[in-house]
Amino acid sequence: MNLPVIIKFVIDLLAVLLLALGIKGLSKVKSARDANRLAAFAMSLSVVGLLSYYLGTSGIAIQSWIWIIIGSIIGSLFGAILAKKVPMTSMPETVALFNGCGGMSSLLVALGVAIFPLSAGQENFDFFKSLINEVSISVSIFVGAITFTGSIVAMAKLQGWLSTPGWTQSKVRHFVNIVFAIASLIAFFDLINGNTSSIWLLVIVSSLLGIGVTLPIGGADMPVVISLLNSYSGIAAAAAGFVVDSQLLIVAGAMVGAAGLILTQVMCKGMNRSLVSVLFGGSLSAQSTASSGSGEYTNITSCSVEECALTLEAANKVIIVPGYGLAVAQAQHTLREVTKKLEQNGIEVVYAIHPVAGRMPGHMNVLLAEADVPYEQLKEMDVVNPDFPATDVVLVLGANDVVNPQAKNDSSSPLYGMPVLDVQEARTVFVIKRGMSAGYSGIKNDLFDLPNTSMVFGDAKKVLNDLIGELKDLGVGEK
Amino acid sequence: MSFVSLLWVLLLGSLLGLELIGKVPPTLHTPLMSGANAISGITMLAALTLIVKAEANVPLLIIGSVSLGFALFNVVGGFFVTDRMLAMFSRKPSNKK
Numbered sequence: 001m002n003l004p005v006i007i008k009f010v011i012d013l014l015a016v017l018l019l020a021l022g023i024k025g026l027s028k029v030k031s032a033r034d035a036n037r038l039a040a041f042a043m044s045l046s047v048v049g050l051l052s053y054y055l056g057t058s059g060i061a062i063q064s065w066i067w068i069i070i071g072s073i074i075g076s077l078f079g080a081i082l083a084k085k086v087p088m089t090s091m092p093e094t095v096a097l098f099n100g101c102g103g104m105s106s107l108l109v110a111l112g113v114a115i116f117p118l119s120a121g122q123e124n125f126d127f128f129k130s131l132i133n134e135v136s137i138s139v140s141i142f143v144g145a146i147t148f149t150g151s152i153v154a155m156a157k158l159q160g161w162l163s164t165p166g167w168t169q170s171k172v173r174h175f176v177n178i179v180f181a182i183a184s185l186i187a188f189f190d191l192i193n194g195n196t197s198s199i200w201l202l203v204i205v206s207s208l209l210g211i212g213v214t215l216p217i218g219g220a221d222m223p224v225v226i227s228l229l230n231s232y233s234g235i236a237a238a239a240a241g242f243v244v245d246s247q248l249l250i251v252a253g254a255m256v257g258a259a260g261l262i263l264t265q266v267m268c269k270g271m272n273r274s275l276v277s278v279l280f281g282g283s284l285s286a287q288s289t290a291s292s293g294s295g296e297y298t299n300i301t302s303c304s305v306e307e308c309a310l311t312l313e314a315a316n317k318v319i320i321v322p323g324y325g326l327a328v329a330q331a332q333h334t335l336r337e338v339t340k341k342l343e344q345n346g347i348e349v350v351y352a353i354h355p356v357a358g359r360m361p362g363h364m365n366v367l368l369a370e371a372d373v374p375y376e377q378l379k380e381m382d383v384v385n386p387d388f389p390a391t392d393v394v395l396v397l398g399a400n401d402v403v404n405p406q407a408k409n410d411s412s413s414p415l416y417g418m419p420v421l422d423v424q425e426a427r428t429v430f431v432i433k434r435g436m437s438a439g440y441s442g443i444k445n446d447l448f449d450l451p452n453t454s455m456v457f458g459d460a461k462k463v464l465n466d467l468i469g470e471l472k473d474l475g476v477g478e479k
Numbered sequence: 480m481s482f483v484s485l486l487w488v489l490l491l492g493s494l495l496g497l498e499l500i501g502k503v504p505p506t507l508h509t510p511l512m513s514g515a516n517a518i519s520g521i522t523m524l525a526a527l528t529l530i531v532k533a534e535a536n537v538p539l540l541i542i543g544s545v546s547l548g549f550a551l552f553n554v555v556g557g558f559f560v561t562d563r564m565l566a567m568f569s570r571k572p573s574n575k576k
Contacts (some may be wrong), residue, residue: 019518020495026511026561027503033565036514040558043521050524054531064530067540071526071547078548079556083563094560095513102519102553108546109525116539132482230512233519233553234496238489240525250485251492252521258496259515263508362509369567378506 004056011049012248018042019252023259029375046248088370089327091363096155096226099233103147106236107203110140113243114191114199134192136242141199142184142206143236149210150229154222162215173216174280180209213279221278223356224267228275231260267356297436297444303454305463308430309470315392317348319384321421322364323357325398325433329460332371335397338464338471339373345476351377352384352421354402381421388425396423396431396447398460404445415443429453432463510564517557523550 019042025035054060060068079098086094114137156162183205190198217225234256241249268275312318320339326332339349351373357364365378379387388394396403399421406413407420423429429452436448447453456463503511530543 020499023496023499023511023515023518026514027500027507029504029506032507032510033562036510036558036561036565039514039518040554043518043523043554043558046521046524047527050527058531060531061534063535063537063540064533067530067544068527068547071530071544072551075548075551076555079552079554080559082552083556083559086560088564091509091513091560091564094556095509095516098513098553098557098560099516099519101549102516102522105520105522105526105546105550105553108542108549109522109529112529112533112539112542112546115542116533116536129482227512230516230519233516237519237522237525238492240522242485244525244528245485246524246528247485247488249521249524250488251495252518254489254492255496255499256515256519256521258493259500260512262497262500263503263512263515266503266508362506365506366509366564366567375506380504 002056004053007056008049008053011045011052015042015046015049015248016251018045020255023255049248087330088367089330090159091366092223092226093155093158096151096158096229099226099230100148100151100155102233103144103151103229103236105144106140106233106240107144107148109240110137110144110243111199111203113137114141114196131192133243136239137199138188138191138202140236140239140243141202142188143232143239145203145206146210146213147229147232147236149207150214150225150232153211153214154225154229157214158222173212177209177212180205180212184209217278224264224275224278227260227264227267228279231257231264234258234260297449299449299451300436301451301454303430303456305456305458305466306470307454308456309467309474309476311428311430312342312347312393312395312467313345313471313474313476315342315347317387317391318342318350318393318395319387319391319423319426320349320351321357321394321396321399321403321423322351322353322368323397323399323402324363325400325460327358327363327367327398329398331397331459331461331464332367332373334461334464334468336368336371336373338467341468341471341476349377350379350384350387352381352423353378354381354399354421355419357399357402381419385422388422391426392428394423394426394429396429396433397464398432400433400445401443403447404443405450406443406446409446413443423447424450424452427452430456432456432458432460434459510561513557513561513564517554517561520550520553520557523547523554526550 018038022035022039022042025031025038051060082094153162184202187198187202187205191202214225234253238250238253238257241253264275268278320335326335342349351368353364368378401415403421403423404415405420405424407415407418410416424447429447431448431453433455435457448455500511526543526547530540530547533539533543
């Protein structure tokens with residue numbers, strides 16, 4: 001072993017260690033930020049290791065440097081700008097977009113190697129070795145393409161650029177996707193047989209498969225899909241690692257792939273849905289129109305902000321249930337002002353966080369943290385559920401499906417079995433909502449019909465602002 | 480490296496990934512996903528390898544460069560976005576009076 005090989009070996013080992021520590025640290029609140037920086041450092045270290053290895057062995061040609069610099073500058077610049085500019089509410093879409101680009105990168109690497117075989121592999125032709133090469137190229141292209149198109153579709157759906165077309169809910173879609181899957185298999189074997197041109201077929205068909213699988217999935221399930229696609233991009237990276245013979249790539253890719261799978265499973269558990277039903281069950285709302293889940297509201301009580309303020313003033317314990325609507329209205333700071341007033345009045349305020357509130361697990365935590373809500377006031381579902389009967393007022397802000405009692409009572413409901421917050425157990429429930437539209441699942445919410453529920457119609461931010469005014473008039477929180 | 484040892488690397492890497500995040504508070508799901516996503520941009524190493532080995536093959540250089548751009552978009556954006564999210568958690572103690 002000569003020096004460059006030893007240096008690269010040591011750096012790679014160190015990078016793997018740091019990446020593992022980074023992922024580990026990201027799972028604890030205290031260490032998360034440092035862990036993220038550690039992982040970023042490990043990534044830069046791995047680049048230094050690779051470049052120093054080539055500098056010490058074959059050398060790096062001038063034109064290579066030029067293209068390296070062009071690619072890095074453009075990619076990093078756009079990434080950094082987007083990361084700085086994007087609002088916190090669009091986090092899920094942003095992660096989906098980044099993820100898709102990671103998949104695209106793996107796809108391009110495999111494509112490049114497939115079209116222009118690297119000189120290193122040609123020297124001593126070995127059937128077994130070339131077979132492995134073809135297989136890893138195909139896997140990298142297949143998974144990379146699915147990751148890319150799937151992530152882009154997921155992003156477009158979350159942004160509202162794409163809705164779920166009706167035809168994708170029919171059984172035909174399974175047939176279409178099976179055709180795509182078979183076609184990719186054919187292209188795969190054709191490619192291994194040495195027919196290089198079928199690589200384009202593989203690219204096209206697996207891209208279509210990514211679209212076909214993601215498009216029918218309802219918005220409520222999108223977080224799971226993004227997490228799964230995140231896992232895929234890890235697998236694509238590992239496959240690319242086989243293509244260019246890099247252990248570091250394989251380890252890192254495999255770690256992300258496995259970690260992504262675990263996270264996906266955690267999310268599925270939170271919604272009480274299996275991965276299979278998320279992927280093949282289609283959108284929830286499409287099922288509910290067929291079942292008894294939908295229907296008209298019969299007993300809606302609407303109330304003014306003033307009444308809401310009066311009830312809040314008299315309360316001892318208030319639980320806030322935030323949802324996606326809060327994020328859309330960007331009302332987290334206004335909410336914080338309201339709760340500050342209540343707290344100053346000696347009212348106990350707690351935030352109930354459903355595991356899948358918002359469009360991503362942890363979405364609400366991030367949002368409320370932005371508004372400086374103390375971490376201790378955020379309670380997880382299992383912790384807070386027994387507290388509802390002893391609670392005077394529940395404020396539901398832009399949450400819908402996660403407070404639907406149907407999930408407990410109505411076995412014919414598509415939501416049945418999903419763990420929900422038992423807000424109806426509280427003395428009074430106020431639902432702040434723009435209109436009577438259904439939640440992301442498209443299912444009627446029985447909560448709104450209950451006698452102890454009052455609807456306060458309006459944009460969350462505006463209602464909360466009005467609420468501050470009313471509380472001020474009542475002298476709440478002023479000494 | 481032989482294929483078999485690469486498979487071992489794959490296996491052990493996967494097991495490591497499964498072990499690493501046993502218990503994660505829901506708070507950290509989004510940052511963890513985003514951070515893991517940034518790490519999956521490690522394909523930038525593959526793109527770099529491609530560019531270095533392409534020598535004078537211009538189309539391959541371009542493919543490698545575009546691939547590198549996509550990967551770095553993923554890496555740089557991913558880490559920044561994760562940091563932004565996590566900054567909100569760590570900011571609180573200093574604000575408390």
